[in-house]
């Protein structure tokens with residue numbers, strides 16, 4: 342598990358030209374977060390706000406990637422009114438979203454309105470609902486939501502945490518109540534900061550010119566301490582700001598370019614990977630497998646943390662996938678939202694799992710580079726070489742790839758590093774590669790080396 346005392350990650354500010362684009366990308370972000378969570382643990386826990394937020398969720402309507410029956414929905418805060426009252430956050434979410442999608446009613450956790458006259462009972466009951474969902478699962482002291490969506494009022498409040506209110510310092514309770522909200526209605530219940538700040542991901546959505554000064558304070562002068570500025574997810578949790586141009590116009594805080602938003606999805610996967618210790622981090626390569634024609638695993642290098650059960654399942658499924666491919670079929674296939682790149686050499690299949698946005702051609706070349714180096718090292722490498730010298734096969738791979746990223750693309754450097762001298766290389770000319778040169782000068786004119794190098798280091 343990640344170090345507990347690590348400082349929080351810096352917020353990621355993503356700006357959008359208008360709310361339509363924001364709505365679309367927010368839906369994509371949520372869909373990816375959901376998929377990642379469901380893949381890991383079969384459910385997706387999300388907490389929603391009221392105010393303008395429910396309307397920002399309409400990109401989820403009709404979205405075929407959403408698995409509504411796996412969602413468990415909570416409310417970040419709720420006004421103490423009947424559920425059909427115009428002030429109810431639940432009602433706003435039902436009207437904007439839940440009435441238009443096939444989510445099971447029991448997956449939406451609204452307040453228990455039998456306690457509308459007793460705020461303490463009401464917030465306790467909601468806290469108990471959270472305990473049922475999270476205790477002994479993925480929470481110890483506080484629940485760990487997969488995603489919390491927040492809004493921010495023009496006064497800087499978020500959830501029902503208002504400027505200068507004593508609830509800003511609440512450290513123990515998960516759910517608290519407030520009787521004197523400056524924004525009507527006065528009676529509300531709200532998640533406390535410890536709950537918000539333990540989420541894997543927190544996304545603020547702020548739109549419109551009315552939020553421009555508040556946003557500037559929160560992002561450029563967080564020490565002013567507005568309630569929204571106090572949202573700082575505990576590492577490795579990540580805070581995102583999804584903001585339109587109108588709200589962001591005065592902000593100096595660095596924006597993350599709109600076009601690289603996929604990077605955030607990766608970051609997000611990494612966050613959850615660390616939180617749940619089950620892997621799928623933001624590395625390019627998740628694992629490399631070498632599988633014999635008989636389906637025997639000859640080498641397995643994992644660049645992500647997975648349980649042995651999950652690994653065994655992956656090996657079994659990927660082996661089937663790779664071996665069932667005919668010679669002329671494409672070398673890329675989809676597997677659990679990622680990509681499998683494989684290449685067959687005689688009796689061995691080399692398989693890499695990479696992210697859906699990674700370049701499969703480069704990975705194909707990387708596999709080839711690995712085989713070339715093995716060839717050079719062993720002299721026409723065969724399965725037996727790898728069985729009897731598996732440590733060497735691992736060390737060569739370790740020189741090429743570290744922590745799931747390519748770290749060296751030069752054959753000569755890798756061979757030097759594993760103690761294969763130029764003299765030995767001369768004895769073992771390339772046999773699997775397209776070039777068969779008897780000297781070591783091939784690095785100079787090597788397109789593959791350059792392509793790999795450019796893709797990763799340029």
Ligand SMILES: O=C1O[C@H](COP(=O)(O)O)[C@@H](O)[C@H](O)[C@H]1O
Nearest residue numbers: 390391392393394492493494500
């Ligand atoms: O009262 C509330 O206000 C905040 C912010 O609302 P917005 O209309 O400015 O987006 C909201 O996030 C919260 O859930 C709600 O109860």
